[in-house]
Amino acid sequence: MAETxxxxxxxxxxxxxxxxxxxxxxxxxxxxxxxxxxxxxHRGLExxxxxxxxxxxxYVAERICGICxxxxxxxxxxxxxxxxxxxxxxxxxxxxxxxxxxxxxxSHLLWLxxxxxxxxxENLFMSSWRMREKILDIFEETTGGRIIFSVCKIGGxxxxxxxxxxxxxxxxLTDMEAELRVITDEFLKxxxxxxxxxxxxxxxxxxxxxxxxxxxxxxxxxxxxxMRLIDTEGAYQDLSFEPCVATEGDCLARCKVRxxxxxxxxxxxxQAVEKVPDGEIAALVRGNPKEEFFTRIEQPRGEAIYYVKGxxxxxxxxxxxxxxxxxxxxxxxxxxxxxxxxxxxxxVVTIDPCIxxxxx
Amino acid sequence: MSKTLTAxxxxxxxxxxxxxxxxxxTGLDRKITAHVQRRKGPPVLQPFYDVFKLLGKENASINxxxxxxxxxxxxxxxxxxxxxxxxxxxxxVMLTATLAGVCLVVAAYSSNSPFSQMGxxxxxxxxxxxxxxxxxxxxxxYLVTGSFRVExxxxxxxxxxxxLPGIFIGLCFALIIKFRKSPFDISMSHEAHQEIVQGxxxxxxxxxxxxxxxxxxxENVVLFGIVALFFVWDAPWSFLLGLxxxxxVFILGIVIDNSCARVKWQHMLRSSWIMTLAAGxxxxxxxxxxx
Amino acid sequence: xxQEYTEIESPALLDNVKEMKEDGYRLVQICCTRVPxxxxxxxxxxxxxxxxxxxxTVPESGWVMSITSLYWSAFIYENEMHDLFGxxxxxxxxxxxxxxxxxxxxxxxxxxxxxxxxxxxxxPQAKQPPVSKAAPAGEAVKTTAKAEEGAKEHG
Numbered sequence: 049m050a051e052t053x054x055x056x057x058x059x060x061x062x063x064x065x066x067x068x069x070x071x072x073x074x075x076x077x078x079x080x081x082x083x084x085x086x087x088x089x090h091r092g093l094e095x096x097x098x099x100x101x102x103x104x105x106x107y108v109a110e111r112i113c114g115i116c117x118x119x120x121x122x123x124x125x126x127x128x129x130x131x132x133x134x135x136x137x138x139x140x141x142x143x144x145x146x147x148x149x150x151x152x153x154x155s156h157l158l159w160l161x162x163x164x165x166x167x168x169x170e171n172l173f174m175s176s177w178r179m180r181e182k183i184l185d186i187f188e189e190t191t192g193g194r195i196i197f198s199v200c201k202i203g204g205x206x207x208x209x210x211x212x213x214x215x216x217x218x219x220x221l222t223d224m225e226a227e228l229r230v231i232t233d234e235f236l237k238x239x240x241x242x243x244x245x246x247x248x249x250x251x252x253x254x255x256x257x258x259x260x261x262x263x264x265x266x267x268x269x270x271x272x273x274x275m276r277l278i279d280t281e282g283a284y285q286d287l288s289f290e291p292c293v294a295t296e297g298d299c300l301a302r303c304k305v306r307x308x309x310x311x312x313x314x315x316x317x318x319q320a321v322e323k324v325p326d327g328e329i330a331a332l333v334r335g336n337p338k339e340e341f342f343t344r345i346e347q348p349r350g351e352a353i354y355y356v357k358g359x360x361x362x363x364x365x366x367x368x369x370x371x372x373x374x375x376x377x378x379x380x381x382x383x384x385x386x387x388x389x390x391x392x393x394x395x396v397v398t399i400d401p402c403i404x405x406x407x408x
Numbered sequence: 409m410s411k412t413l414t415a416x417x418x419x420x421x422x423x424x425x426x427x428x429x430x431x432x433x434t435g436l437d438r439k440i441t442a443h444v445q446r447r448k449g450p451p452v453l454q455p456f457y458d459v460f461k462l463l464g465k466e467n468a469s470i471n472x473x474x475x476x477x478x479x480x481x482x483x484x485x486x487x488x489x490x491x492x493x494x495x496x497x498x499x500x501v502m503l504t505a506t507l508a509g510v511c512l513v514v515a516a517y518s519s520n521s522p523f524s525q526m527g528x529x530x531x532x533x534x535x536x537x538x539x540x541x542x543x544x545x546x547x548x549x550y551l552v553t554g555s556f557r558v559e560x561x562x563x564x565x566x567x568x569x570x571x572l573p574g575i576f577i578g579l580c581f582a583l584i585i586k587f588r589k590s591p592f593d594i595s596m597s598h599e600a601h602q603e604i605v606q607g608x609x610x611x612x613x614x615x616x617x618x619x620x621x622x623x624x625x626x627e628n629v630v631l632f633g634i635v636a637l638f639f640v641w642d643a644p645w646s647f648l649l650g651l652x653x654x655x656x657v658f659i660l661g662i663v664i665d666n667s668c669a670r671v672k673w674q675h676m677l678r679s680s681w682i683m684t685l686a687a688g689x690x691x692x693x694x695x696x697x698x699x
Numbered sequence: 700x701x702q703e704y705t706e707i708e709s710p711a712l713l714d715n716v717k718e719m720k721e722d723g724y725r726l727v728q729i730c731c732t733r734v735p736x737x738x739x740x741x742x743x744x745x746x747x748x749x750x751x752x753x754x755x756t757v758p759e760s761g762w763v764m765s766i767t768s769l770y771w772s773a774f775i776y777e778n779e780m781h782d783l784f785g786x787x788x789x790x791x792x793x794x795x796x797x798x799x800x801x802x803x804x805x806x807x808x809x810x811x812x813x814x815x816x817x818x819x820x821x822x823p824q825a826k827q828p829p830v831s832k833a834a835p836a837g838e839a840v841k842t843t844a845k846a847e848e849g850a851k852e853h854g
Contacts, residue, residue, distance in 0.1 A: 081794070085800055086802060090802065090803075095809075095810055167669035168669050169670075178446065240668045240671060244672075260770065275748075277748070340702075341702065342702060344750070355730055355741070368728075368730045368732075375775075378771065388672070389526070390672045
């Protein structure tokens with residue numbers, strides 16, 4: 049009977065973007081069981097809502113995570129606006145959508161770089177992140193910040209983007225598209241890459257449904273679910289798009305889905321810039337939230353839930369964020385059982401872990 | 409008499425200059441890689457700065473066995489280089505290098521860290537992958553020049569690669585493993601890494617790590633020397649040809665490193681043995697049939 | 700978005716969740732809120748973008764049944780509730796019951812205490828002119844009382 053060793057994966061590990069600890073019970077090079085343990089970046093942000101003015105809490109909500117920062121700010125604002133029945137002006141909805149789609153592009157490019165690095169392909173990692181710098185430049189020009197740009201506020205947005213700026217964004221994205229094609233083709237066609245990703249970490253459709261996965265992880269297994277299709281708070285009702293779905297359910301399929309979403313986001317931004325209406329960018333906010341409200345948005349990693357409960361004072365009773373990585377951890381734990389040790393970094397990166405989001 | 413003197417001088421020159429050359433090669437490697445990736449990269453002399461920094465650090469080794477084995481690893485690597493550059497037996501060169509490699513693996517095993525142990529296992533896999541090819545190379549040289557001794561091989565009447573093309577290709581394949589480059593940088597790589605942290609050298613630090621780096625520089629020089637053997641013969645200008653081909657192999661290695669992801673050890677083992685059989689053994693059979 | 704919260708009782712939790720599972724609902728999240736006399740749990744489910752919630756109130760010393768037997772992925776939320784709030788969740792599936800080691804925290808159940816209601820703002824006392832020691836205390840009290848009366852009339 050071979051004995052089992054326990055190898056600690058994380059919290060410090062070159063392939064992990066954020067600290068998570070997984071104890072891997074191994075036998076030779078096969079993983080028998082994976083035991084996750086989190087808490088390394090727990091900042092108790094949900095409890096902090098009891099001590100911060102709900103309007104100022106947007107800044108805290110954005111800092112839940114650096115990669116999905118805009119999404120968190122937007123989600124929180126939507127939840128409070130829902131609880132207070134505030135109508136956000138249409139121009140603000142469009143602007144928020146444009147920033148959110150840019151966020152999605154930047155997040156997927158970051159993920160592509162990490163995936164390449166996890167495979168040992170440093171060249172692709174450098175190229176993906178170089179493309180990402182161009183998106184961060186756009187953020188800096190329009191909002192003043194690169195990663196955490198506090199541009200969302202309750203009732204609307206704080207800054208406007210003029211027609212000239214919007215058109216220049218679309219032009220830059222069009223220029224990037226050709227180079228992005230070259231980089232993403234490397235991912236999908238290079239033989240060594242395909243060998244590392246194909247057939248690894250297969251999640252069947254039934255498994256994906258049973259484990260309640262969300263986001264690209266679920267869509268790569270054939271489960272169609274994209275919160276943007278029912279989104280009434282953004283501009284998505286007026287934009288036409290189809291969710292990107294693949295059926296194989298392995299790492300390569302998840303890669304394909306995220307790459308397809310990359311190009312889909314560029315298309316969405318193009319449409320939004322054409323249709324953006326004129327008008328105000330924020331609605332007036334009076335009073336304090338008294339009710340509770342659930343809202344869902346489609347973050348780059350999947351469906352995120354925001355719940356606020358107000359009690360009439362300016363401090364909320366409860367704010368809860370259920371992030372997509374939180375929902376995908378069971379899938380990770382299940383996929384790690386029985387896999388090869390060399391695949392562990394690939395599997396962990398393939399669900400796009402954003403542990404800051406998970407732990408808040 | 410003068411042959412012995414030349415041999416002794418060559419050996420001393422190797423011991424003194426090989427680390428300088430090896431370090432420069434590593435520095436150039438990183439600079440060229442950076443330019444391929446469209447960034448600036450560290451200065452060419454960076455490996456030297458790194459080694460000096462490491463030598464100045466505290467020796468935090470796990471146990472004395474580790475120090476001993478890393479020391480033996482360095483010693484045997486230098487020894488194998490001396491055998492090579494003094495015109496000695498190429499089989500001795502390869503066997504001493506293998507022994508050095510085993511000492512490194514034992515040093516890694518002597519710590520209890522799981523990453524170190526996995527790195528050691530993979531290092532053994534790597535050894536099993538390229539050893540057959542090196543032996544086939546030595547046999548190939550014997551069949552062409554009639555001797556295992558390096559001094560006879562480099563003074564042969566014809567250029568060796570004319571008879572050993574398959575073996576040369578197989579050797580280049582094995583060298584990618586030996587130089588620890590993608591797709592075969594499985595047990596340890598220069599940049600941080602992604603599966604087993606630093607693999608074999610996880611538990612080494614300070615002067616131990618500096619010694620491992622030095623040993624790798626010595627080893628690299630010997631490996632390029634073996635590449636040059638294919639192109640050096642009686643003519644005196646053939647040394648330049650040998651150097652040029654070494655530079656070519658160096659650049660090729662960097663290009664392949666930058667265009668491939670890493671493969672798993674099973675695949676490395678399989679593909680290198682297939683390559684040994686296909687390129688190496690076929691070449692040998694042809695040579696034996698030609699005799 | 701319609702927000703439907705169906706109140707249920709603790710013993711009926713498993714039956715309700717079983718109905719959801721058989722209908723094909725996906726478990727979205729489990730939220731735990733500390734209310735003054737216990738915990739308020741909200742189980743959210745989704746099917747084809749139809750979002751609905753089950754609400755359950757558990758007293759402070761009470762316990763709640765785990766639903767990992769029906770939805771295995773609930774272990775994430777249940778371990779979190781146990782680690783952060785100190786809520787007693789029983790019968791979590793064996794291979795995913797981390798017994799308090801899921802969240803690495805320096806103190807147990809940091810969110811166990813109910814949120815403190817912020818104290819009402821304290822009105823600063825009207826500034827008194829410096830009273831000499833000889834003045835009887837009674838007079839000083841009278842002045843203060845007058846000032847308060849005046850403030851009440853204006854306020």
